[in-house]
Amino acid sequence: MTADPPVDLAELYRTHHLQMVRLARLLVDDTASAEDVVQEAFLGMHRNRGALRDSRAAVGYLRQAVVNQSRSMLRRRRTVRAHLKVAEPEIAPPADSEVILAEEHQEVLRAVDQLPPRQREVLVLRYWSEMSEAEIADALGISKGTVKSQASRAMATLAKIMQGGETDGSV
Template sequence: MSAGDSVDLAELYRTHHLQMVRLARLLVDDLASAEDVVQEAFLGMHRNRAALRDPAAAVGYLRQAVVNQSRSMLRRRRTVRAHLKAAEPEIAPPADSDVLLAEEHREVLRAVDQLPPRQREVLVLRYWSDLSEADIADALGISKGTVKSQASRAMAALATIMQEGRDSDG
């Protein structure tokens, strides 16, 4: 797409919808919420389509919108949970979830879930979405140095969490 082209939202949707749902799924932790997040990101992009200065940057804009929508959803969840008087019943995972992931992957995902949100976002964008430090910095609105330090801290924390898990099992 050249800078003079308009954004083809249908093509953007066809090409990047699944990738954005996967990204959101890792950030918000359930598929239905992830789909809602991505839908909101696409709607926001549609509403602000005229303001998009560089149509070639549409994917980056969309990715940033997904990250921001995910953060908003998590904030809303925290607020709701803080005000609940009774605990919500635990929902069992789908019966086939054990088949979908090997045990070591589940271990890593459980460890990633224990990281602070910023560290989790950096790792998901780096290792799941395979973004560069510059792209991650743009998506999260932080500096490249912050991306590096958050990634380093996250990897150290993951190693500690994983080791503690092994120590408690053995």
């Protein structure tokens, strides 16, 4: 029986970096933070590459690391904002943002941003990353049933938001 070849991190980076940045961008809502999240995930993979037994699982490991790093970043943001003494200044969106996405897509993204974190993660992984329920459950460390219920609740909440209804965040 031959052992799997070691993970080629350079090749993994070349083939999956952009995809992981896009995933993180949808979860943390800004490109610079998304790039930091992905960088940390790759660094973690580099530090622990000896522990990765199956090189074919490297992409799944990386995706899970990106989701976990995104969660950590969002927790840190909440903590910082909770302790800020002064209000943060309004930051205008980039000038080209209107060109990049059609208004309809922007409305959907704004609605997705209003979802609770777990629901947002499930939808991003399901519809953007095109992952199966089992893959999502594995990446998020939850059961397939939880994936299904979170996706269902998220879609119901999105429909309500898109129809102009207010949500109280408890859906």
